[in-house]
């Protein structure tokens with residue numbers, strides 16, 4: 001074990017789009033673990049859009065990062081030293097101690113992951129982790145998906161979106177339409193079996209009208225803004241929307257304008273429902289069983305964008321916010337354990 005670790009601190013709260021100057025990579029000593037603690041060497045960490053909300057002190061659903069302190073987030077690591085009997089050296093663990101190479105944690109802050117599976121550790125940050133459960137809960141519970149539904153997913157080539165489209169197809173959607181920000185992503189969505197896909201950069205309302213000329217039953221929204229307005233226009237009577245995120249407005253310095261067509265909600269009797277994955281933890285066993293089955297049968301395609309090394313963590317995060325990922329964006333900090 002090295003005596004020091006590198007970790008990212010928040011240096012400033014950004015106004016608008018964050019820049020590298022808002023972060024600082026520092027080297028700090030690794031403290032000796034106390035009784036009941038473990039030393040965790042991180043293998044892979046997550047960067048996620050919700051972290052943009054943690055950079056501001058205003059209301060957000062995750063606690064804000066503090067200026068001058070190490071940032072937090074999902075990571076998978078290996079216990080390299082243990083003073084906690086229930087968590088021996090060699091255990092693979094899921095923690096909230098991302099943004100650093102090594103962390104000293106109370107055993108209660110680490111969730112032990114199954115040993116010796118054929119699942120890459122990074123999947124516990126993606127398809128089998130928070131984004132996977134978000135897709136599952138949002139589509140099946142919040143969106144009340146029904147077989148035969150015509151579904152539209154925004155942010156469709158990202159971590160959550162790429163799973164939503166596939167889950168809907170696997171459960172018998174009538175059609176699945178996805179929007180994304182580049183021709184490459186659109187081509188990948190077609191490969192994944194989407195009925196239609198379009199780049200929102202060519203126009204959202206027109207793209208959706210061409211992809212789903214007869215309308216949609218269910219909208220899974222990762223993007224908000226113009227996407228939500230276009231979807232309200234396309235939803236059929238009794239249509240539903242699961243509001244998962246609104247990334248198009250995360251860097252806005254003024255509140256973005258709302259959809260201009262909200263009055264359609266009355267005549268069409270629409271249901272728009274926001275949700276947080278943390279409210280749906282009870283679905284985890286069902287989710288894990290179902291998704292593991294799809295992974296084993298080869299029905300579900302998993303894609304990741306992997307950046308290498310702690311120095312790349314902030315560039316990866318900034319790139320994620322600009323669409324530099326396909327599938328789940330993760331940062332590898334050490335090789336996978338054997």
Ligand SMILES: NC(=O)c1ccc[n+]([C@@H]2O[C@H](COP(=O)([O-])OP(=O)(O)OC[C@H]3O[C@@H](n4cnc5c(N)ncnc54)[C@H](OP(=O)(O)O)[C@@H]3O)[C@@H](O)[C@H]2O)c1
Pocket residue numbers: 048049050130131134155156157158159160161179180181182185200222223243244245246247248249275276277278320321322323324325326327328329
């Ligand atoms: N409610 C919850 O509990 C919960 C949990 C997890 C995630 N979320 C939300 O779900 C959404 C997706 O998260 P994720 O982890 O799967 O991230 P992701 O989709 O893998 O990555 C973010 C993507 O957002 C897209 N994007 C960025 N700016 C955009 C803009 N102005 N307009 C349209 N698209 C834009 C980019 O793709 P393009 O190249 O296509 O632009 C980028 O790749 C986010 O809104 C996130 O906050 C919510």
